[in-house]
Amino acid sequence: MAKLSVGIVTAGGDAPGMNAAIRCCVRSLLAGEAKVLGVRRGYKGLIEKDFESLTSRSVSGIINLGGTILRTARCDEIKSELGLDVAAKNLNELSLDYLIVIGGDGTFRAAKEISRRSGVACIGIPASIDNDIDGTEETIGFDTAVNTALDAVDKIRDTAISHERFFIVEVMGRGSGFLAITVGLAAGAEFILIPEKPPNVNNIIERYRMMKSLGKTSMIAILAEGAMDGLTLVNELKKKVDAEVRFSSIGYIQRGGVPTVRSRILANLFSSKAVEMIFEGKKDFMVGIVDNKIVEKTLSGKKRVLCERELGMLDLAEKLAI
Numbered sequence: 001m002a003k004l005s006v007g008i009v010t011a012g013g014d015a016p017g018m019n020a021a022i023r024c025c026v027r028s029l030l031a032g033e034a035k036v037l038g039v040r041r042g043y044k045g046l047i048e049k050d051f052e053s054l055t056s057r058s059v060s061g062i063i064n065l066g067g068t069i070l071r072t073a074r075c076d077e078i079k080s081e082l083g084l085d086v087a088a089k090n091l092n093e094l095s096l097d098y099l100i101v102i103g104g105d106g107t108f109r110a111a112k113e114i115s116r117r118s119g120v121a122c123i124g125i126p127a128s129i130d131n132d133i134d135g136t137e138e139t140i141g142f143d144t145a146v147n148t149a150l151d152a153v154d155k156i157r158d159t160a161i162s163h164e165r166f167f168i169v170e171v172m173g174r175g176s177g178f179l180a181i182t183v184g185l186a187a188g189a190e191f192i193l194i195p196e197k198p199p200n201v202n203n204i205i206e207r208y209r210m211m212k213s214l215g216k217t218s219m220i221a222i223l224a225e226g227a228m229d230g231l232t233l234v235n236e237l238k239k240k241v242d243a244e245v246r247f248s249s250i251g252y253i254q255r256g257g258v259p260t261v262r263s264r265i266l267a268n269l270f271s272s273k274a275v276e277m278i279f280e281g282k283k284d285f286m287v288g289i290v291d292n293k294i295v296e297k298t299l300s301g302k303k304r305v306l307c308e309r310e311l312g313m314l315d316l317a318e319k320l321a322i
Protein backbone atom coordinates (compact mmCIF):
# COMPACT_ATOMS: atom_id res chain seq x y z
CA MET A 1 0.00 0.00 0.00
CA ALA A 2 1.25 3.52 -0.82
CA LYS A 3 2.45 5.50 2.16
CA LEU A 4 0.06 8.13 3.51
CA SER A 5 1.17 11.68 2.92
CA VAL A 6 0.09 14.19 5.56
CA GLY A 7 0.56 17.96 5.79
CA ILE A 8 0.54 19.97 9.03
CA VAL A 9 -0.24 23.68 9.32
CA THR A 10 -0.59 26.01 12.31
CA ALA A 11 -2.79 29.01 11.50
CA GLY A 12 -4.32 32.09 13.15
CA GLY A 13 -3.07 33.27 16.53
CA ASP A 14 -0.29 31.20 18.08
CA ALA A 15 -1.08 29.35 21.31
CA PRO A 16 1.30 27.73 23.82
CA GLY A 17 1.29 23.98 23.22
CA MET A 18 1.14 24.17 19.43
CA ASN A 19 4.71 22.88 19.28
CA ALA A 20 3.87 19.93 21.53
CA ALA A 21 1.01 19.16 19.11
CA ILE A 22 3.29 19.38 16.04
CA ARG A 23 5.82 17.09 17.71
CA CYS A 24 3.20 14.49 18.63
CA CYS A 25 1.63 14.56 15.16
CA VAL A 26 4.97 14.24 13.37
CA ARG A 27 6.32 11.38 15.49
CA SER A 28 3.01 9.47 15.57
CA LEU A 29 2.66 9.79 11.77
CA LEU A 30 6.26 8.72 11.17
CA ALA A 31 5.73 5.71 13.47
CA GLY A 32 2.93 4.66 11.11
CA GLU A 33 5.27 5.20 8.12
CA ALA A 34 3.47 8.25 6.78
CA LYS A 35 5.33 11.04 5.00
CA VAL A 36 4.98 14.39 6.80
CA LEU A 37 5.12 17.84 5.25
CA GLY A 38 5.05 21.09 7.24
CA VAL A 39 3.27 24.10 5.76
CA ARG A 40 5.05 27.21 6.99
CA ARG A 41 3.41 30.56 7.96
CA GLY A 42 -0.16 29.30 8.19
CA TYR A 43 -2.46 29.47 5.17
CA LYS A 44 -0.13 32.10 3.70
CA GLY A 45 2.41 29.31 3.25
CA LEU A 46 -0.19 27.11 1.59
CA ILE A 47 -0.98 29.85 -0.90
CA GLU A 48 2.68 30.77 -1.46
CA LYS A 49 3.96 27.15 -1.47
CA ASP A 50 6.18 27.46 1.59
CA PHE A 51 6.70 23.84 2.61
CA GLU A 52 9.27 21.72 4.43
CA SER A 53 9.59 18.02 4.94
CA LEU A 54 9.38 17.10 8.65
CA THR A 55 11.42 14.38 10.30
CA SER A 56 11.67 13.23 13.88
CA ARG A 57 14.69 15.52 14.30
CA SER A 58 12.74 18.54 13.02
CA VAL A 59 10.66 18.39 16.19
CA SER A 60 13.43 17.74 18.72
CA GLY A 61 13.55 20.02 21.74
CA ILE A 62 10.30 21.86 21.05
CA ILE A 63 7.82 20.33 23.51
CA ASN A 64 8.51 23.08 26.04
CA LEU A 65 8.44 26.00 23.61
CA GLY A 66 5.63 28.53 23.14
CA GLY A 67 4.73 29.79 19.66
CA THR A 68 4.97 27.47 16.67
CA ILE A 69 8.08 26.27 14.84
CA LEU A 70 6.03 26.20 11.63
CA ARG A 71 5.22 29.91 12.15
CA THR A 72 1.73 31.25 11.61
CA ALA A 73 -0.08 34.24 10.10
CA ARG A 74 -3.37 36.08 9.98
CA CYS A 75 -4.15 35.42 6.33
CA ASP A 76 -6.78 37.60 4.68
CA GLU A 77 -6.30 35.90 1.28
CA ILE A 78 -7.74 32.65 2.63
CA LYS A 79 -11.05 34.45 3.24
CA SER A 80 -11.46 35.06 -0.50
CA GLU A 81 -12.63 32.65 -3.23
CA LEU A 82 -9.35 33.13 -5.08
CA GLY A 83 -7.24 32.38 -2.00
CA LEU A 84 -9.22 29.23 -1.25
CA ASP A 85 -8.89 28.05 -4.85
CA VAL A 86 -5.12 28.59 -4.88
CA ALA A 87 -4.75 26.82 -1.53
CA ALA A 88 -6.82 23.86 -2.79
CA LYS A 89 -4.83 23.68 -6.05
CA ASN A 90 -1.50 23.70 -4.18
CA LEU A 91 -2.73 20.99 -1.85
CA ASN A 92 -3.69 18.82 -4.82
CA GLU A 93 -0.30 19.37 -6.46
CA LEU A 94 1.34 17.99 -3.33
CA SER A 95 -0.80 14.82 -3.57
CA LEU A 96 -1.50 14.95 0.14
CA ASP A 97 -4.00 12.54 1.66
CA TYR A 98 -4.63 14.67 4.74
CA LEU A 99 -4.00 18.16 6.08
CA ILE A 100 -3.87 18.56 9.86
CA VAL A 101 -4.85 22.12 10.82
CA ILE A 102 -3.88 23.33 14.29
CA GLY A 103 -5.67 26.56 15.23
CA GLY A 104 -8.96 28.25 16.07
CA ASP A 105 -12.47 28.57 14.65
CA GLY A 106 -11.38 30.73 11.70
CA THR A 107 -8.72 28.18 10.82
CA PHE A 108 -11.33 25.40 10.91
CA ARG A 109 -13.78 27.35 8.72
CA ALA A 110 -11.12 27.80 6.06
CA ALA A 111 -10.12 24.12 6.39
CA LYS A 112 -13.66 23.00 5.60
CA GLU A 113 -13.70 25.11 2.46
CA ILE A 114 -10.24 23.97 1.36
CA SER A 115 -11.23 20.36 1.90
CA ARG A 116 -14.44 20.80 -0.14
CA ARG A 117 -12.51 22.31 -3.04
CA SER A 118 -9.51 19.99 -3.03
CA GLY A 119 -10.97 16.70 -1.84
CA VAL A 120 -8.10 16.50 0.68
CA ALA A 121 -9.42 15.57 4.13
CA CYS A 122 -8.74 18.26 6.75
CA ILE A 123 -8.42 17.33 10.41
CA GLY A 124 -8.76 19.99 13.14
CA ILE A 125 -6.75 20.18 16.35
CA PRO A 126 -8.15 23.05 18.47
CA ALA A 127 -5.52 25.49 19.70
CA SER A 128 -6.38 29.01 20.85
CA ILE A 129 -5.88 30.99 24.03
CA ASP A 130 -9.52 32.15 23.71
CA ASN A 131 -11.05 28.68 24.35
CA ASP A 132 -13.94 29.51 22.04
CA ILE A 133 -14.01 26.63 19.56
CA ASP A 134 -17.24 24.71 19.08
CA GLY A 135 -16.85 20.96 19.67
CA THR A 136 -14.42 21.10 22.58
CA GLU A 137 -14.64 22.31 26.16
CA GLU A 138 -10.97 23.29 26.16
CA THR A 139 -8.35 24.30 23.63
CA ILE A 140 -4.58 23.93 23.59
CA GLY A 141 -3.01 27.06 25.11
CA PHE A 142 -5.97 28.25 27.19
CA ASP A 143 -4.61 26.96 30.49
CA THR A 144 -1.21 28.58 29.87
CA ALA A 145 -2.80 31.93 29.01
CA VAL A 146 -5.02 31.78 32.11
CA ASN A 147 -2.03 31.10 34.35
CA THR A 148 0.03 33.88 32.76
CA ALA A 149 -2.79 36.40 33.15
CA LEU A 150 -3.54 35.25 36.70
CA ASP A 151 0.08 35.74 37.71
CA ALA A 152 -0.07 39.31 36.37
CA VAL A 153 -3.37 40.09 38.13
CA ASP A 154 -2.01 38.77 41.44
CA LYS A 155 0.90 41.19 41.09
CA ILE A 156 -1.37 44.09 40.20
CA ARG A 157 -3.43 43.28 43.29
CA ASP A 158 -0.40 44.21 45.46
CA THR A 159 -0.43 47.77 44.12
CA ALA A 160 -4.22 47.95 44.20
CA ILE A 161 -4.24 47.08 47.92
CA SER A 162 -1.24 49.22 48.87
CA HIS A 163 -2.50 52.33 47.07
CA GLU A 164 -6.22 51.66 47.60
CA ARG A 165 -6.84 51.82 43.85
CA PHE A 166 -9.44 50.58 41.40
CA PHE A 167 -7.68 48.67 38.62
CA ILE A 168 -9.16 47.80 35.25
CA VAL A 169 -7.08 44.89 33.95
CA GLU A 170 -7.60 44.01 30.32
CA VAL A 171 -7.16 40.41 29.19
CA MET A 172 -7.46 39.02 25.66
CA GLY A 173 -10.76 37.87 24.19
CA ARG A 174 -11.91 39.83 21.18
CA GLY A 175 -15.23 38.01 20.95
CA SER A 176 -15.39 35.83 24.03
CA GLY A 177 -15.14 36.05 27.79
CA PHE A 178 -13.80 32.59 28.69
CA LEU A 179 -10.37 33.90 29.64
CA ALA A 180 -11.82 36.84 31.61
CA ILE A 181 -14.25 34.65 33.55
CA THR A 182 -11.64 32.05 34.45
CA VAL A 183 -9.00 34.59 35.45
CA GLY A 184 -11.60 36.71 37.24
CA LEU A 185 -12.90 33.88 39.41
CA ALA A 186 -9.38 32.62 40.18
CA ALA A 187 -8.11 36.12 41.03
CA GLY A 188 -11.09 37.06 43.21
CA ALA A 189 -11.90 40.02 40.96
CA GLU A 190 -14.73 42.35 41.95
CA PHE A 191 -15.89 42.76 38.35
CA ILE A 192 -15.72 40.56 35.25
CA LEU A 193 -16.63 42.35 32.03
CA ILE A 194 -17.19 40.25 28.92
CA PRO A 195 -18.41 40.79 25.33
CA GLU A 196 -21.25 38.29 25.78
CA LYS A 197 -22.81 40.65 28.38
CA PRO A 198 -21.85 44.16 27.24
CA PRO A 199 -20.98 46.18 30.36
CA ASN A 200 -23.04 49.13 31.52
CA VAL A 201 -20.87 51.87 33.08
CA ASN A 202 -23.61 53.09 35.42
CA ASN A 203 -24.04 49.58 36.81
CA ILE A 204 -20.30 49.32 37.40
CA ILE A 205 -20.32 52.63 39.29
CA GLU A 206 -23.30 51.57 41.38
CA ARG A 207 -21.69 48.27 42.29
CA TYR A 208 -18.38 50.01 43.04
CA ARG A 209 -20.15 52.37 45.48
CA MET A 210 -22.01 49.50 47.11
CA MET A 211 -18.78 47.58 47.69
CA LYS A 212 -17.03 50.69 48.93
CA SER A 213 -19.81 51.15 51.48
CA LEU A 214 -19.07 47.60 52.69
CA GLY A 215 -15.51 48.62 53.51
CA LYS A 216 -13.60 47.60 50.37
CA THR A 217 -10.61 49.86 49.84
CA SER A 218 -9.35 48.43 46.53
CA MET A 219 -10.98 46.65 43.61
CA ILE A 220 -10.09 44.86 40.42
CA ALA A 221 -12.13 44.55 37.25
CA ILE A 222 -11.11 42.00 34.64
CA LEU A 223 -12.07 43.34 31.26
CA ALA A 224 -12.12 41.10 28.17
CA GLU A 225 -10.75 43.27 25.36
CA GLY A 226 -13.89 42.79 23.25
CA ALA A 227 -16.30 43.89 26.02
CA MET A 228 -15.57 47.61 25.65
CA ASP A 229 -12.70 50.02 25.15
CA GLY A 230 -10.61 49.99 28.33
CA LEU A 231 -9.43 53.61 28.23
CA THR A 232 -12.96 54.90 27.64
CA LEU A 233 -14.12 52.92 30.66
CA VAL A 234 -11.28 54.25 32.82
CA ASN A 235 -11.99 57.85 31.80
CA GLU A 236 -15.68 57.46 32.62
CA LEU A 237 -14.88 55.92 35.99
CA LYS A 238 -12.32 58.59 36.82
CA LYS A 239 -15.03 61.22 36.49
CA LYS A 240 -17.51 59.42 38.72
CA VAL A 241 -15.82 57.35 41.43
CA ASP A 242 -13.81 58.56 44.42
CA ALA A 243 -10.83 56.32 43.75
CA GLU A 244 -7.58 56.42 41.84
CA VAL A 245 -8.53 54.41 38.75
CA ARG A 246 -5.74 52.74 36.76
CA PHE A 247 -5.67 50.72 33.55
CA SER A 248 -3.36 47.82 32.78
CA SER A 249 -3.48 45.67 29.67
CA ILE A 250 -1.77 42.29 29.86
CA GLY A 251 -1.74 41.92 26.08
CA TYR A 252 0.41 39.52 24.08
CA ILE A 253 2.24 38.22 27.14
CA GLN A 254 -0.79 35.88 27.41
CA ARG A 255 -0.11 34.37 23.99
CA GLY A 256 3.48 33.32 24.59
CA GLY A 257 5.66 31.44 27.03
CA VAL A 258 6.33 27.93 28.22
CA PRO A 259 3.15 25.82 27.93
CA THR A 260 1.75 24.48 31.20
CA VAL A 261 1.44 20.76 31.93
CA ARG A 262 -2.25 20.92 31.01
CA SER A 263 -1.62 22.60 27.65
CA ARG A 264 1.10 20.07 26.79
CA ILE A 265 -0.94 17.05 27.85
CA LEU A 266 -3.97 18.27 25.90
CA ALA A 267 -1.73 18.82 22.85
CA ASN A 268 -0.44 15.25 23.09
CA LEU A 269 -3.84 13.66 23.68
CA PHE A 270 -5.55 15.63 20.90
CA SER A 271 -2.77 14.96 18.41
CA SER A 272 -2.39 11.25 19.07
CA LYS A 273 -6.17 10.82 18.75
CA ALA A 274 -6.15 12.75 15.45
CA VAL A 275 -3.37 10.57 14.02
CA GLU A 276 -5.06 7.39 15.25
CA MET A 277 -8.24 8.42 13.39
CA ILE A 278 -6.23 9.23 10.25
CA PHE A 279 -4.74 5.73 10.21
CA GLU A 280 -8.28 4.38 10.60
CA GLY A 281 -9.22 6.25 7.41
CA LYS A 282 -11.56 8.75 9.09
CA LYS A 283 -12.04 12.03 7.18
CA ASP A 284 -12.88 15.66 7.96
CA PHE A 285 -13.19 15.70 11.74
CA MET A 286 -11.80 17.58 14.69
CA VAL A 287 -10.69 16.31 18.07
CA GLY A 288 -11.72 17.80 21.39
CA ILE A 289 -12.32 17.18 25.06
CA VAL A 290 -15.88 16.73 26.30
CA ASP A 291 -16.77 15.52 29.82
CA ASN A 292 -13.08 14.81 30.36
CA LYS A 293 -12.91 12.39 27.42
CA ILE A 294 -10.94 12.92 24.21
CA VAL A 295 -13.49 12.77 21.42
CA GLU A 296 -13.71 13.18 17.67
CA LYS A 297 -16.39 15.39 16.18
CA THR A 298 -17.50 16.92 12.93
CA LEU A 299 -15.41 19.94 12.00
CA SER A 300 -17.95 22.72 12.56
CA GLY A 301 -15.86 25.89 12.32
CA LYS A 302 -18.23 27.67 14.70
CA LYS A 303 -17.43 29.58 17.85
CA ARG A 304 -18.31 28.01 21.19
CA VAL A 305 -20.66 30.03 23.36
CA LEU A 306 -20.63 30.31 27.15
CA CYS A 307 -22.13 27.23 28.77
CA GLU A 308 -23.96 26.83 32.06
CA ARG A 309 -20.75 26.08 33.95
CA GLU A 310 -19.09 29.28 32.78
CA LEU A 311 -22.16 31.39 33.46
CA GLY A 312 -22.19 29.81 36.93
CA MET A 313 -18.53 30.81 37.39
CA LEU A 314 -19.44 34.38 36.53
CA ASP A 315 -22.25 34.44 39.11
CA LEU A 316 -20.03 32.83 41.72
CA ALA A 317 -17.25 35.38 41.20
CA GLU A 318 -19.77 38.18 41.65
CA LYS A 319 -21.21 36.65 44.80
CA LEU A 320 -17.80 36.05 46.38
CA ALA A 321 -16.50 39.55 45.63
CA ILE A 322 -18.74 41.13 48.28
Ligand code: F6P
Residues within 6 Å of the ligand: 012, 013, 014, 074, 128, 129, 130, 172, 173, 174, 175, 225, 255
Ligand atom coordinates in the same frame (compact mmCIF):
# COMPACT_ATOMS: atom_id res chain seq x y z
O1 F6P B 1 -5.75 34.28 19.25
C1 F6P B 1 -6.88 34.94 19.72
C2 F6P B 1 -6.53 36.33 20.14
O2 F6P B 1 -5.56 36.19 21.09
C3 F6P B 1 -7.65 37.22 20.65
O3 F6P B 1 -7.95 37.07 21.99
C4 F6P B 1 -7.11 38.57 20.31
O4 F6P B 1 -8.10 39.52 20.22
C5 F6P B 1 -6.47 38.34 19.01
O5 F6P B 1 -5.99 37.03 19.06
C6 F6P B 1 -5.41 39.31 18.60
O6 F6P B 1 -4.63 38.73 17.61
P1 F6P B 1 -3.73 39.39 16.51
O7 F6P B 1 -3.30 40.72 16.99
O8 F6P B 1 -2.63 38.42 16.36
O9 F6P B 1 -4.55 39.45 15.27
